[in-house]
Amino acid sequence: MSANHDRSNLLEVRGLTKIFGTLTACDHIDLNIAKGEIHALLGENGAGKSTLVKMLFGSLEPNSGEIFWDGKAVRITSPGVAKKLGIGMVFQHFSLFEALTAAENIALSLNDGSPISTIAAKARALSFSYGLPLDPDSLVGDLSVGERQRIEIIRCLLQTPQLIILDEPTSVLTPQEADKLFETLERLRSEGKSILYISHRLEEVKRICDSATVLRHGKVVGHCNPREETAASLARMMVGSEVKAVERAPAEGIETAPALLEIRGLTRKPATPFAIPLKNINLTVRAGEVIGIAGVAGNGQGEFFESVSGEVLQQDAGSVRIRGKDAGALSITGRRLMGAAFVPEERLGHGAAPRMKLSENLLLSRHATDGKAFVGSAGMVKNSAVYSAAQRIITAMDVRKSAPDPEAAALSGGNLQKFIVGRELDRKPSVMIVNQPTWGVDAGAAARIRQALIELARSGSAVLVISQDLDELFELSDAIAVMHNGELSAPLPIAEATFEKIGLLMGGAEPGHAEHSLEMA
Amino acid sequence: MDITVNILLTIATAATPLLIAAIGELVVERSGVLNLGVEGMMIMGAVGGFGAGYLTGSPWIGLLAAIIVGALFSLLFAVMTLSLATNQVATGLSLTLLGLGLSGMIGTSFVGQPGVRLPNLDIPGLSSIPVVGRLIFGQDPVFYISIALTAAVMWFLFRTRTGLTLRSIGDSHTSAHALGIKVIRYRYLAVIFGGACAGLAGGHLSLVYTPQWVENMSAGRGWIALALVVFASWRPWRVLAGAYIFGAVWIGQLHAQAFGIPVPSQFLSSLPYLATIVVLVLISRNKRLTMMNTPASLGQPFVPDR
Numbered sequence: 001m002s003a004n005h006d007r008s009n010l011l012e013v014r015g016l017t018k019i020f021g022t023l024t025a026c027d028h029i030d031l032n033i034a035k036g037e038i039h040a041l042l043g044e045n046g047a048g049k050s051t052l053v054k055m056l057f058g059s060l061e062p063n064s065g066e067i068f069w070d071g072k073a074v075r076i077t078s079p080g081v082a083k084k085l086g087i088g089m090v091f092q093h094f095s096l097f098e099a100l101t102a103a104e105n106i107a108l109s110l111n112d113g114s115p116i117s118t119i120a121a122k123a124r125a126l127s128f129s130y131g132l133p134l135d136p137d138s139l140v141g142d143l144s145v146g147e148r149q150r151i152e153i154i155r156c157l158l159q160t161p162q163l164i165i166l167d168e169p170t171s172v173l174t175p176q177e178a179d180k181l182f183e184t185l186e187r188l189r190s191e192g193k194s195i196l197y198i199s200h201r202l203e204e205v206k207r208i209c210d211s212a213t214v215l216r217h218g219k220v221v222g223h224c225n226p227r228e229e230t231a232a233s234l235a236r237m238m239v240g241s242e243v244k245a246v247e248r249a250p251a252e253g254i255e256t257a258p259a260l261l262e263i264r265g266l267t268r269k270p271a272t273p274f275a276i277p278l279k280n281i282n283l284t285v286r287a288g289e290v291i292g293i294a295g296v297a298g299n300g301q302g303e304f305f306e307s308v309s310g311e312v313l314q315q316d317a318g319s320v321r322i323r324g325k326d327a328g329a330l331s332i333t334g335r336r337l338m339g340a341a342f343v344p345e346e347r348l349g350h351g352a353a354p355r356m357k358l359s360e361n362l363l364l365s366r367h368a369t370d371g372k373a374f375v376g377s378a379g380m381v382k383n384s385a386v387y388s389a390a391q392r393i394i395t396a397m398d399v400r401k402s403a404p405d406p407e408a409a410a411l412s413g414g415n416l417q418k419f420i421v422g423r424e425l426d427r428k429p430s431v432m433i434v435n436q437p438t439w440g441v442d443a444g445a446a447a448r449i450r451q452a453l454i455e456l457a458r459s460g461s462a463v464l465v466i467s468q469d470l471d472e473l474f475e476l477s478d479a480i481a482v483m484h485n486g487e488l489s490a491p492l493p494i495a496e497a498t499f500e501k502i503g504l505l506m507g508g509a510e511p512g513h514a515e516h517s518l519e520m521a
Numbered sequence: 522m523d524i525t526v527n528i529l530l531t532i533a534t535a536a537t538p539l540l541i542a543a544i545g546e547l548v549v550e551r552s553g554v555l556n557l558g559v560e561g562m563m564i565m566g567a568v569g570g571f572g573a574g575y576l577t578g579s580p581w582i583g584l585l586a587a588i589i590v591g592a593l594f595s596l597l598f599a600v601m602t603l604s605l606a607t608n609q610v611a612t613g614l615s616l617t618l619l620g621l622g623l624s625g626m627i628g629t630s631f632v633g634q635p636g637v638r639l640p641n642l643d644i645p646g647l648s649s650i651p652v653v654g655r656l657i658f659g660q661d662p663v664f665y666i667s668i669a670l671t672a673a674v675m676w677f678l679f680r681t682r683t684g685l686t687l688r689s690i691g692d693s694h695t696s697a698h699a700l701g702i703k704v705i706r707y708r709y710l711a712v713i714f715g716g717a718c719a720g721l722a723g724g725h726l727s728l729v730y731t732p733q734w735v736e737n738m739s740a741g742r743g744w745i746a747l748a749l750v751v752f753a754s755w756r757p758w759r760v761l762a763g764a765y766i767f768g769a770v771w772i773g774q775l776h777a778q779a780f781g782i783p784v785p786s787q788f789l790s791s792l793p794y795l796a797t798i799v800v801l802v803l804i805s806r807n808k809r810l811t812m813m814n815t816p817a818s819l820g821q822p823f824v825p826d827r
Binding site for chain 1: 682685686688689692693695696697698699700701702808812813814815817
């Protein structure tokens with residue numbers, strides 16, 4: 001078995017398998033990472049990428065399979081063992097402690113007993129030499145997501161690893177921050193280190209990776225050189241079929257269309273010390289158009305959605321107006337009754353009650369707006385009417401499920417999201433506000449959801465989409481505004497918007513934020 | 522003058538068990554575990570300490586027994602909540618109920634028996650200095666332990682790497698686990714430390730405060746200790762301040778009642794609680810600081826996926 005172990009491979013994985021209950025998350029995975037290469041691990045959400053790297057970093061134990069490090073068989077039983085071998089990891093959902101300083105966070109993973117001040121000095125020096133400026137004394141809770149990622153990277157580099165695993169590192173970065181990260185990665189490669197780069201963004205994989213392993217449904221479907229592939233051929237490998245492109249007919253006569261959603265001087269104080277205050281936000285969404293809100297996660301999008309949807313009421317009733325009427329003091333139900341619909345970011349626990357059936361979830365969000373159809377005399381629920389409406393949505397959005405009316409938690413993320421969006425679309429709302437419409441959704445379902453949102457707008461509704469995914473916003477929107485540090489830029493018509501312009505705005509390049517943009521550049 | 526000194530001494534005696542139990546619980550909660558069983562562990566420590574002291578005649582052996590009984594009793598909680606991942610609130614409450622019942626049963630033969638008392642410190646010469654002599658050099662040994670313990674916990678939490686690790690687990694056990702920190706092991710040790718402290722506090726009650734065994738003699742002190750930890754926003758010196766404010770107002774209202782002040786006694790009895798809460802809320806007005814010191818993963822069971 002170990003006859004043909006090529007010493008030029010830093011890491012070899014043979015037949016690695018991980019089974020959770022009835023789900024085989026990783027099914028006989030083979031993977032080779034050469035010394036000094038950037039190796040991409042491609043796959044859709046749920047393809048098994050995160051499970052695989054957790055096994056490589058020792059946080060999960062494989063059911064079967066072998067791992068060879070530098071030609072020798074190893075068992076990685078804990079993150080400690082992985083670190084000793086020389087494997088470092090930058091997590092997708094950061095493993096940082098918000099209530100501690102950057103230096104303390106770094107010290108926790110080094111466990112070499114040197115005083116915090118020494119570690120802080122080392123971290124500062126290293127961060128400047130890689131052009132990733134970092135203040136070791138700042139509290140993590142106060143930092144932006146991009147800055148937090150720097151801490152993770154510096155923490156990883158201080159352990160002088162031979163292999164660095166990065167899990168979806170650019171999903172939280174502005175395009176400019178991502179460029180900076182790529183420079184760092186290229187420099188690390190030139191120093192002879194290997195990098196396992198996990199992503200579903202094909203363009204950046206083509207740009208920086210030397211080789212790629214593609215996963216689908218827990219299985220390896222191919223090894224390739226991404227530079228010789230096209231984005232379309234990589235997408236085909238990932239998805240297993242052609243993905244239908246989203247079509248967006250040009251919007252006409254928007255300027256004169258009635259404003260269905262108006263946000264005027266929306267201001268909100270931070271609810272918790274680490275929350276973002278909203279500062280005088282103004283935005284108008286007219287009938288027939290889709291406005292996108294871009295921004296790095298944690299710049300106030302969540303707070304903004306809560307204020308607009310009515311989860312948090314405003315002092316000034318006129319700060320949110322729906323179809324020309326003040327709605328700022330109304331609850332979610334009140335705003336729904338005015339014709340608005342909302343899809344929050346979290347599917348389970350926020351958008352849907354996990355342990356309730358789809359039909360029950362439908363009733364939960366529409367009992368007021370569809371009271372006549374769903375609730376009969378004496379407040380009795382008309383179960384059959386709710387059930388048939390749920391089936392109508394399931395058919396319209398092509399929701400794939402295992403039972404006629406399953407619990408929400410039994411659906412995959414993509415299918416549940418299709419149902420939640422479909423539940424609101426089914427009402428034909430005149431104002432639709434969606435936060436992260438396709439986060440963690442497979443490409444097929446994402447295309448379906450985006451197409452449905454565009455169609456809703458073109459039929460005369462106002463659609464507002466908050467997303468971290470720039471590709472998505474460029475596909476959907478007629479204009480893109482950028483949220484940074486609780487402030488919203490003026491919407492940029494899609495014809496004038498470029499990745500670079502939006503990226504600069506995401507980094508805070510606006511009057512009053514000049515120093516921040518310099519630091520980034 | 523003597524009256525003042527006497528009052529100050531009784532305040533210290535009233536505050537000491539609260540301080541010890543609260544400091545122990547503070548360490549437990551800083552690791553992210555909420556043990557509502559303080560009252561139960563305390564009363565078990567009291568009965569264990571009294572029993573061992575009564576049977577051997579040595580208050581020191583009694584004190585040691587109180588610590589061991591408290592630690593062993595907390596081990597029960599640790600196994601349930603950490604290894605079996607039961608609900609911490611429910612388990613803590615049942616630990617208190619179990620402790621109250623069990624101690625009553627164990628203690629039936631101790632009721633009315635004369636106990637042994639830990640002697641006060643007496644340093645010839647120093648202890649007889651007027652006023653400060655008795656305050657500084659003439660108190661019971663547990664008083665000195667409580668002060669040393671507070672200082673040691675403060676140093677441990679904020680000056681040592683192990684303390685930092687403990688705090689990090691309280692902030693996010695999933696992040697700690699991802700870094701390879703042994704979350705469950707740290708939490709076991711923290712819970713046992715908290716149990717030992719609660720036991721020691723109970724031992725103080727039955728070996729120093731009132732050297733005898735009375736059923737339910739902890740009289741809600743465990744709950745006060747728990748509240749002190751929260752209102753002190755998980756910071757040791759504030760726990761110390763809170764315990765002494767409580768002790769001072771409590772002794773004060775006792776004297777006020779004895780003097781026959783025309784205020785309903787129920788109101789006077791509630792004063793220590795009110796005063797402690799008001800003062801501690803006032804000093805933790807800084808939301809940001811409170812947030813930083815609140816263990817974010819408090820009370821959440823941790824089950825590592827493997």
